[in-house]
Amino acid sequence: xxxxxxxxxxxxxxxxxxxxxxxxxxxxxxxxxxxxxxxxxxxxxxxxxxxxxxxxxxxxxxxxxxxxxxxxxxxxxxxxxxxxxxxxxxxxxxxxxxxxxxxxxxxxxxxxxxxxxxxxxxxxxxxxxxxxxxxxxxxxxxxxxxxxxxxxxxxxxxxxxxxxxxxxxxxxxxxxxxxxxxxxxxxxxxxxxxxxxxxxxxxxxxxxxxxxxxxxxxxxxxxxxxxxxxxxxxxxxxxxxxxxxxxxxxxxxxxxxxxxxxxxxxxxxxxxxxxxxxxxxxxxxxxxxxxxxxxxxxxxxxxxxxxxxxxxxxxxxxxxxxxxxxxxxxxxxxxxxxxxxxxxxxxxxxxxxxxxxxxxxxxxxxxxxxxxxxxxxxxxxxxxxxxxxxxxxxxxxxxxxxxxxxxxxxxxxxxxxxxxxxxxxxxxxxxxxxxxxxxxxxxxxxxxxxxxxxxxxxxxxxxxxxxxxxxxxxxxxxxxxxxxxxxxxxxxxxxxxxxxxxxxxxxxxxxxxxxxxxxxxxxxxxxxxxxxxxxxxxxxxxxxxxxxxxxxxxxxxxxxxxxxxxxxxxxxx
Amino acid sequence: xxxxxxxxxxxxxxxxxxxxxxxxxxxxxxxxxxxxxxxxxxxxxxxxxxxxxxxxxxxxxxxxxxxxxxxxxxxxxxxxxxxxxxxxxxxxxxxxxxxxxxxxxxxxxxxxxxxxxxxxxxxxxxxxxxxxxxxxxxxxxxxxxxxxxxxxxxxxxxxxxxxxxxxxxxxxxxxxxxxxxxxxxxxxxxxxxxxx
Numbered sequence: 001x002x003x004x005x006x007x008x009x010x011x012x013x014x015x016x017x018x019x020x021x022x023x024x025x026x027x028x029x030x031x032x033x034x035x036x037x038x039x040x041x042x043x044x045x046x047x048x049x050x051x052x053x054x055x056x057x058x059x060x061x062x063x064x065x066x067x068x069x070x071x072x073x074x075x076x077x078x079x080x081x082x083x084x085x086x087x088x089x090x091x092x093x094x095x096x097x098x099x100x101x102x103x104x105x106x107x108x109x110x111x112x113x114x115x116x117x118x119x120x121x122x123x124x125x126x127x128x129x130x131x132x133x134x135x136x137x138x139x140x141x142x143x144x145x146x147x148x149x150x151x152x153x154x155x156x157x158x159x160x161x162x163x164x165x166x167x168x169x170x171x172x173x174x175x176x177x178x179x180x181x182x183x184x185x186x187x188x189x190x191x192x193x194x195x196x197x198x199x200x201x202x203x204x205x206x207x208x209x210x211x212x213x214x215x216x217x218x219x220x221x222x223x224x225x226x227x228x229x230x231x232x233x234x235x236x237x238x239x240x241x242x243x244x245x246x247x248x249x250x251x252x253x254x255x256x257x258x259x260x261x262x263x264x265x266x267x268x269x270x271x272x273x274x275x276x277x278x279x280x281x282x283x284x285x286x287x288x289x290x291x292x293x294x295x296x297x298x299x300x301x302x303x304x305x306x307x308x309x310x311x312x313x314x315x316x317x318x319x320x321x322x323x324x325x326x327x328x329x330x331x332x333x334x335x336x337x338x339x340x341x342x343x344x345x346x347x348x349x350x351x352x353x354x355x356x357x358x359x360x361x362x363x364x365x366x367x368x369x370x371x372x373x374x375x376x377x378x379x380x381x382x383x384x385x386x387x388x389x390x391x392x393x394x395x396x397x398x399x400x401x402x403x404x405x406x407x408x409x410x411x412x413x414x415x416x417x418x419x420x421x422x423x424x425x426x427x428x429x430x431x432x433x434x435x436x437x438x439x440x441x442x443x444x445x446x447x448x449x450x451x452x453x454x455x456x457x458x459x460x461x462x463x464x465x466x467x468x469x470x471x472x473x474x475x476x477x478x479x480x481x482x483x484x485x486x487x488x489x490x491x492x493x494x495x496x497x498x499x500x501x502x503x504x505x506x507x508x509x510x511x512x513x514x515x516x517x518x519x520x521x522x523x524x525x526x527x528x529x530x531x532x533x534x535x536x537x538x539x540x541x542x543x544x545x546x547x548x549x550x551x552x553x554x555x556x557x558x559x560x561x562x563x564x565x566x567x568x569x570x571x572x573x
Numbered sequence: 574x575x576x577x578x579x580x581x582x583x584x585x586x587x588x589x590x591x592x593x594x595x596x597x598x599x600x601x602x603x604x605x606x607x608x609x610x611x612x613x614x615x616x617x618x619x620x621x622x623x624x625x626x627x628x629x630x631x632x633x634x635x636x637x638x639x640x641x642x643x644x645x646x647x648x649x650x651x652x653x654x655x656x657x658x659x660x661x662x663x664x665x666x667x668x669x670x671x672x673x674x675x676x677x678x679x680x681x682x683x684x685x686x687x688x689x690x691x692x693x694x695x696x697x698x699x700x701x702x703x704x705x706x707x708x709x710x711x712x713x714x715x716x717x718x719x720x721x722x723x724x725x726x727x728x729x730x731x732x733x734x735x736x737x738x739x740x741x742x743x744x745x746x747x748x749x750x751x752x753x754x755x756x757x758x759x760x761x762x763x764x765x766x767x768x769x
Binding site: 002003004006007010053056057058059072073076077080081084127129130138139142143146147175178182187190191194195198199201202203204205206207209210211212213214215216217218220221222223224226228229232233244245246249250251252255256257258260261313314315316317320321322323324325326328329330331332333334335336337340356357358359361362363364365453454455456457458459461478479480563566567 | 576577578579580581582583584586587588590591592593595596598599600602603604606607610611612613614615618621622623624625626627628629630631632633634637641647648649650651652653654655656657658659660661662664665668669684685686687689690692693694695696697698699700701702703704706737738741742743744745746750753754757
């Protein structure tokens with residue numbers, strides 16, 4: 001237990017350090033050279049290459065855009081990429097780089113996959129080694145992993161710009177932000193990580209599956225492929241879509257404890273760095289610290305709880321007399337251990353990564369509540385870029401409520417929060433539970449669509465988790481749910497949920513921030529409600545708890561809590 | 574419209590960069606610096622591929638150490654876990670069945686003493702490792718089947734137990750294929766003597 005716990009603590013320390021360093025870098029590298037005023041070393045390194053790209057693309061990357069234009073570019077470019085990938089997925093059988101002769105995808109599955117990857121979710125209703133060719137993995141899915149992540153980072157920078165603006169409607173240039181996110185951040189970091197993963201043992205080959213004859217007589221085929229390249233961006237971009245069906249439980253995707261540390265630090269580093277970068281760009285580092293504190297409280301409380309519950313083991317198995325000195329081992333891998341698995345579960349659902357190093361369907365009931373809660377509140381560091389701007393929605397509401405309580409006009413960073421901003425924030429925040437609970441209710445009403453393979457309350461949790469994961473753009477799942485081949489309802493419903501859940505909370509904060517950016521700054525006085533102290537953090541957590549979590553109490557009781565209660569009563573259903 | 578034309582060019586440029594150039598560079602580095610690992614860490618014995626150092630495989634004979642239960646029968650072309658919830662009766666039944674199988678194979682275990690990873694399935698179905706406790710509970714049976722001293726088998730286990738990273742991070746583990754290959758090498762000299 002000591003070495004497992006130490007491993008997690010060292011992992012956390014490394015993550016915090018890396019996030020702080022990257023935060024400084026992001027603040028400078030993601031801004032365009034002209035708006036920054038001062039040159040940055042990344043301009044010299046990447047500038048010339050970027051200028052070649054802008055010429056090839058045919059766009060002036062310094063041209064200003066209003067938030068409407070910016071959002072238009074985001075939607076148009078994303079839509080085109082998704083359509084392209086949809087067509088590619090349907091025709092994989094005729095495309096090159098297909099040594100294992102995988103056929104094209106069925107249309108509803110192709111729709112789901114294209115929607116899933118453009119929405120940075122990477123929900124996979126297919127299994128990588130049997131359902132995807134190498135061309136599909138690299139040129140269709142991995143392509144969207146880069147561009148969806150960069151799209152989120154671009155909007156994040158636009159929001160920061162708008163919050164810094166004084167009476168300006170310019171939120172930046174979408175193409176410039178997109179290209180800089182890829183060239184200066186995602187590509188270099190992915191390259192270094194891919195090399196480290198190959199050193200750990202991740203394959204990177206274009207050869208087909210390897211045939212083997214085991215020493216005890218069994219024979220078979222070992223699927224492999226260009227794994228390392230994809231896994232690197234899968235984590236950096238909080239994508240989470242694995243090369244193999246078993247994701248990061250697969251030894252080729254996550255070979256040892258070191259690769260596991262890498263794969264659990266990386267997805268939450270840019271989201272952490274984004275918080276610090278916001279602080280640098282708006283020159284409000286204390287506000288950034290307050291936001292970090294709120295996120296950290298939720299993350300660490302949940303993770304500690306999950307680790308404790310998992311270490312206690314499966315109560316039903318204990319009741320039969322089994323000893324679990326190393327914790328609840330079902331669905332776990334020996335090389336990671338239960339503690340690192342629980343930490344991974346917490347991190348992967350706090351962010352919008354969704355990669356798994358243990359099978360979530362086999363988590364103990366209360367431990368399973370932690371990934372669900374993280375996704376329900378959807379603001380604990382979150383996806384690259386979008387996590388921060390989702391927290392921004394909660395901040396707007398918190399500031400509004402605080403303003404009501406003291407009878408002052410609410411303001412954030414010196415800008416008044418008025419009716420328009422609060423309406424947008426409220427609608428965007430309510431979209432999330434609506435997109436989870438409404439489709440879930442419909443699904444429960446139609447028996448043919450109840451495809452759980454686990455009986456009782458746990459089966460309900462499987463379906464709840466699927467819509468939660470889609471709405472949070474996470475992509476992990478309780479994989480006992482039969483949502484794979486031949487399930488048009490699940491493909492189409494989750495596909496639509498993912499798209500709405502991606503673009504509503506990405507455009508609403510942009511609109512709000514742009515609206516604030518056009519206002520005059522109100523000078524700070526002794527009566528201003530401060531957004532950088534402990535009281536604000538407590539209030540923010542309260543608002544997140546009441547608005548974000550309370551809505552889900554009924555379904556939490558129907559699923560995980562009911563299952564836990566049946567365990568301790570000894571009634572196994 | 575301008576937006577769509579530029580979006581097409583954007584798609585092509587980024588695809589060539591991110592999917593084409595990036596993949597080739599990673600592949601090139603892998604080929605140059607990690608050739609064995611890039612191809613899947615394949616273990617070759619007697620001129621044939623006997624498996625991968627990273628991927629678990631099926632062992633059923635009592636002369637070998639057994640790996641963990643696998644929900645996909647160690648099918649390395651179709652990974653997966655059991656995805657059974659903690660209160661699922663089928664899961665609890667499998668815990669008991671796996672304990673019975675171990676006893677039938679020759680291990681002296683009961684419900685209260687069996688190493689839990691030997692009755693629980695891994696997430697990938699391809700876990701190449703077992704815990705040291707799991708190896709320990711199989712040592713006596715393996716030694717007896719092969720006519721080796723139990724102490725010699727336990728020594729082999731110790732040699733093939735990988736300590737936590739840097740001595741303090743994460744769990745210890747035993748790679749089943751490596752251990753079984755070492756067993757075969759250790760037994761072989763005895764066989765050749767008997768053969769004469």
